[in-house]
Amino acid sequence: MAALLDVRDLGIAFPAPNGMVKVVDRVSWRLDAGQTLGIVGESGSGKSLTGLALLRLLPATARLDPASRIRYRDSDLLDLSEADMRSRRGSGLAMIFQEPMASLHPLLTVGRQVVESIRRHTDCSNGEARLKAAALFDEAGLPDPGRIGRRYPHELSGGQQQRVMIAMALAGSPDILVADEPTTALDTTVQAQILDLLRSLQAMRGLAMVFISHDLAVVTSMAHKIMVLRSGQVVESGSTGAVLSAPESAYTQGLVAARRRLGVRTQATVPSRVMEPECALELRDLCVDYPGRGPFAQPVRAVERASLTLSAGRALGLVGESGSGKSTIGKAIVGLARPTSGELTLFGRPLADDGWRLSRSMRRRCQIVLQNPYGALNPRLTIEQALIEPFVTLGLNPPNGRRSRIVAGLEEVGLDAGFLDRFPHQLSGGQRQRVCIARALMSEPGLLICDEIVSALDASIQFQVLDLLNRMRAARGLALLFIGHDLEVIRYIADDIAVMHRGTIVERACADDVLDAPQHPHSRALIAAMPRLDDAAPSEPDDGWRAQHRSA
């Protein structure tokens, strides 16, 4: 039986100062009707470009290997004229993207965007197209499908935006849906809903799907077959069950192991060095408001009566979805947000006494690492210049001189003096985050707040950063407030967990209790939505695909 989509020797390269750089190298696979192929890989693996190449939407500078073939039904997509290819886009192959907010036109109503897609592919009047759009919105599980079309993208939630994208992709009744990290930007519970929607749509419509993600657990829950990409090359492919149970390449084994290891607690790593551990942080009924938009708008309450304690050497995981107020708590502690009421005590000193401002000595003891390592370092300063900043602004004078302290700090986070003269753009994301951690640790703080510090990093790098933090904690008795949305990550590092929902802390207990026996309904929902490796993969008879592609 001929496959629906047959990709052979797909190669993509970009021109660089010294010759072409291959980013996808001779990748081949087949996709049958109704099947899902999962493409897994870390950033730079070429997985997204592979998806874009299917619709011929690669950036203008990309060059295709002349040997590449993408056979869809009875034609090679790469041989088609641009006009013929346009008629396949949306009706033969459709695509949804990572960031639904950025993928929808911000100034057009969502209804108009879907109607446009319908009218492109079917011959119908505007009124008919509107009815069809409402039906699609309904199918995509959007509330009030008859009227939601009048809304603009910014008026919808992230999950709703992605549902609109899905409705739009379905408008041309495609055979194949290419989903490029469709849930990466979404909260875990929303992710689970979108994945459910995609699965049911696939079953109802007999869609074939190419599902691209960095998250092995998500992919395995969706795909019949998996292809693992690394640096543009296929390192492993086969049916999902086979790849998971017996990964052949060391890289895949590492990925699977990392994922499984994340799921395990590592509590024993931290000895309690102090008999009576000092209380590093205490919140009591803390409330934080943000000013509303406009001169007369009511302030918006971000945190509502939050109470927490954290003692030296302990790690507290603060979990919640976006907008739950978890980052605001972190900001309030380091003085980036001003509490409205309540008590915030750092190392026994109530912050309210100082007008909610951290004194210089308190700043030394209390530091934060921010989420985005790409933005947290000034692109115009070298690593050395960036690391000198805390000495200047906090007035630190280490005994052996600043430079030796900086080198020691870099070594502590697994980097060396060779990085001193580099600029941030010459570093990878993981290296930048290490520099940020080193910068925050320069003043030897007793409390470190980590605001989603690993969510922008690849899974294998996440792991290294988390281990690094655990080592610091053990070595210095550092108190860690670890803010995040990924329960697997939190489970790996935290002794205790606090779950936040709409500004309030709904549950707070030791990590195992929260994860194994969640009390609050929201905690239960969060845990249920967690993608797991052992989720039963969609079963599909092994059709020799694996053997065939091993040899390729």
Add this chain to the structure above:
Amino acid sequence: MVTLLATVLIHIARAALLVFGVTVLVFILVRAIPGDAVDVLAIEGGLTESQAEAMRAGLGLTASWLDQFTAWCLGALRGELGESLRFHVPVADLLLQAIPVTLALGAASLATGFVLAVAVALIATLRPRSMVASLVDILNIWSIAIPTFCAGLVAILVFSLWLGWLPVLGNFLVPVIILGLDAAGQIVKPLHEEMKELGTAVYIRTARAKGLHPLKIVVGHILPAAAPVLLAMTGLVAASFIGGALTMEVLFGLPGVGSLAFNAVNGRDYPLIQAVVLFLAVAVILINALTDLAQRLVDPRPEG
């Protein structure tokens, strides 16, 4: 609804404050100018010292600045802008005669520039390697490098004096073309850059993934997304025309507000200067407010 009304009221209050501030500013500046209208008349008409003093008293120029200012403000609130010191007719009449000329010149030039800029930017985005695409830079460089009054002078020289095609003064078409090209050059470059950048936006990739025709993507997706920039630039150019038309009016002898302002400043005609400045300030503030409003209409997202 209440907050909307409040926001509008705040905007109006701000605008009123702005108008008042500008009035004060100009009042002081104008009074700081050495010599007054009587001096100018004295030089021209050979008045004796005592005649001049009598004239000053008659015109209210001997009163203190504060009294003059209060008197003027009270008059302006009643809609009386005073009488021109030199032409001895109500300033409002002079202004009312001049405004239509300036408005026609400005509107015609702005429309020309707007249409030209949008057309060129559209084609240049659609066909980046075509001849039209290079028009973007040519127009832009033209608008920066060729001052409108230089272009006006050369045009007068070539068309009127050498070719004898057009009457030298009072012509309307040439200044419109010159100002229109200038406006187009100022608008087209930022518009095209924005459209080029938007062409790489993720949601434009979505539009391509839908299988839409490039023309439809450029007209239906990229241009609306670039509308805020287009409106902002058009507003800036419109505001600059209020002053930029001045040279064209003087050069081509058009009896607009610019010519009036020029004569008023040269003749130290205080009430006329005050009135012209008041009109220009209100016009600029109105244009800014309209630009703001239009931008809010095309972009439904909240600010920030």
Add this chain to the structure above:
Amino acid sequence: MSTHDHEATQSGYPGPGRPAIERETGGRARRLPFSLLFGLAIVALFVIAALFGPMLDGQDPFSQDLLNRNQSPSLAHWAGTDNFGRDVLSRLLYGARLTLIVGVGGVICALIVGAGMSLTALAIGPWLAAAVFGFIDFIRALPGVLLALILIVALGAGLSSVVIALGIAFSPFFAYIARAAWRREMAADYVTAARTLGASRLRILYRHAMPNIGGALITLAAVILPRCIVTESVLSFLGLGVSPDTPTWGRMIADAVPLVERAPHAVLVPVFCLSLLTLALALLGNHVRAAVDPLRAGDPSGRQRW
């Protein structure tokens, strides 16, 4: 600015999940484009003319020769003579000096008044910034030419009052750009990080924000310079520039306009020079912008194929 700085802005921030390869597209051919060479050559020519012209030419720009009025270009007077029989070329060379002084001076003045005032106010506190920008809004509500016109009349004609008037008239541009850049910087994560490290607003200004704000200001200065020169000539043309016996190009044009039928060269030559200089400055300005701010300059490789 070092080459490192250059690369830093050029590569931007490759976000997570984006292929690393996008970082490699920054390599550019090092051949100098024609427009850059042309702009440099013309500007250099005028600068040399401004510095040494009056010496090289040997003619006195002020000596009148009433027997040889309004002569067409000849060997004795390469660019002809004006209504007083003065040599147009030597007046032009002398005028180049004045024109450049006024242009550059006006930009520097605008930079000091606009950017200096607004950045100081922003660094000191939001309350002061609101007051300063309230005042700048007043200035902006008047058309630039009219404001400069009134200021010059108030200050009295002369070189310094023209420079000050131009500076004040163009200062709002610098103030708004400075504020926009400041806000963008203050929203950057690395500024947040600096705040948590206890950096003061002043330190954030000069350590973090200034390099990027400086780029934006240099770009704007390059764009404003030709506009400043043009505005000066407009003012002179309206009879309100420097004093009548100082031959800036605008003044020469204005003086020659009434006699344009008899001596068109006396108008055309300064008009041509003025346009050539502003053209060259505009071309250079584009390159300055591309060098300082390569992300906005529009890299040809980023174009979409349709």
